[in-house]
Amino acid sequence: MAQKTQAIVAREPSAPGPNWTLEDVEVGPPARGQILVRMVASGICHTDIVLTSVPEGVLDIHYPKIVGHEGSGIVEAVGDGVTSVQPGDPVLLSFDSCRACAECTTAHSAYCDEFPVRNYGGSQQSWTIDKEKAWGSFFGQSSFSRLSVVSEASVVNAKDLIKSDDELKLFAPLGCGLQTGAGAITNIADAGANDVVLVLGLGAVGLAAIMTSKIRKCKTIIAVDRTDSRLQLAKTVGATATLNTTQEGFDLNQVIRKIAPAGASVVIETTGVPFLIEAALTGTARRGKFIMIGVTPLDFDVKMNGIAMINVRLPAIFSRSLQAVH
Ligand SMILES: [Zn+2]
Numbered sequence: 320m321a322q323k324t325q326a327i328v329a330r331e332p333s334a335p336g337p338n339w340t341l342e343d344v345e346v347g348p349p350a351r352g353q354i355l356v357r358m359v360a361s362g363i364c365h366t367d368i369v370l371t372s373v374p375e376g377v378l379d380i381h382y383p384k385i386v387g388h389e390g391s392g393i394v395e396a397v398g399d400g401v402t403s404v405q406p407g408d409p410v411l412l413s414f415d416s417c418r419a420c421a422e423c424t425t426a427h428s429a430y431c432d433e434f435p436v437r438n439y440g441g442s443q444q445s446w447t448i449d450k451e452k453a454w455g456s457f458f459g460q461s462s463f464s465r466l467s468v469v470s471e472a473s474v475v476n477a478k479d480l481i482k483s484d485d486e487l488k489l490f491a492p493l494g495c496g497l498q499t500g501a502g503a504i505t506n507i508a509d510a511g512a513n514d515v516v517l518v519l520g521l522g523a524v525g526l527a528a529i530m531t532s533k534i535r536k537c538k539t540i541i542a543v544d545r546t547d548s549r550l551q552l553a554k555t556v557g558a559t560a561t562l563n564t565t566q567e568g569f570d571l572n573q574v575i576r577k578i579a580p581a582g583a584s585v586v587i588e589t590t591g592v593p594f595l596i597e598a599a600l601t602g603t604a605r606r607g608k609f610i611m612i613g614v615t616p617l618d619f620d621v622k623m624n625g626i627a628m629i630n631v632r633l634p635a636i637f638s639r640s641l642q643a644v645h
């Protein structure tokens with residue numbers, strides 16, 4: 320039976336900022352392979368904002384839409400076939416995947432064949448607003464709905480991981496931002512003691528990349544942002560140098576070369592800001608890895624100097640950033 324709840328709803332595309340409203344909605348019971356979760360917390364990721372700015376029909380996006388993909392909560396009920404959780408279990412939520420394609424069955428579910436349709440698009444199966452169908456199941460979870468029907472593939476059972484309700488709230492951003500920054504350093508860059516890591520943008524992703532670089536004992540960790548308080552925070556979690564892009568005459572490549580003459584061996588780009596991306600490409604060392612995570616404007620084409628870029632590695636994550644890391 321459908322239950323009344325509330326959700327933050329995007330009625331239509333909105334840019335540059337979101338135009339979301341808190342609305343009364345109804346959510347249906349969990350179907351086979353689904354779990355009914357009462358959210359206790361959700362992070363907000365830039366992807367929530369970007370994917371409610373694209374026109375109707377682009378990237379499988381339709382409106383009205385309920386987003387949110389860094390949820391944590393308590394299981395209320397489970398559908399048929401669910402084996403990983405029981406009612407009452409605390410859960411942390413991440414992206415959805417089919418669990419059957421070649422990528423999913425070789426432990427690369429972030430590259431699932433069905434990633435865009437399952438995660439950006441979601442489905443109309445479970446939510447209604449004033450009897451009209453709404454698009455939910457965003458990233459398998461639509462965590463901006465207080466009560467949500469969640470895909471079992473999106474769920475991590477946290478009953479043996481967390482010690483309190485406050486921890487369950489605190490760990491909600493593990494589902495996207497924190498694991499993305501940490502995974503970029505460990506899985507994609509495989510950074511180590513000899514690396515010079517440059518992190519552009521100090522949100523959850525960038526700060527997680529800095530913390531993980533410190534754990535990996537990287538010799539130089541350069542943090543770049545436009546906000547002094549974030550740069551200060553970056554220092555406390557592992558940055559060895561900080562750069563403020565708003566300084567007059569700021570030239571990223573020049574400053575990088577002063578700190579590390581050979582350039583950065585690992586670049587973690589989380590801003591999506593075109594001029595920073597182009598400058599950081601130039602500041603990347605020979606055999607360096609440029610890992611692009613930030614979502615650029617839809618019409619942004621990268622300009623790069625082909626000669627200067629010889630021997631710089633651009634992993635697949637570069638061209639498939641949305642699929643790869645969000
Ligand atoms: Zn798959």
Ligand SMILES: [Zn+2]
Pocket residue numbers: 364365366367388495496645
């Ligand atoms: Zn995200």
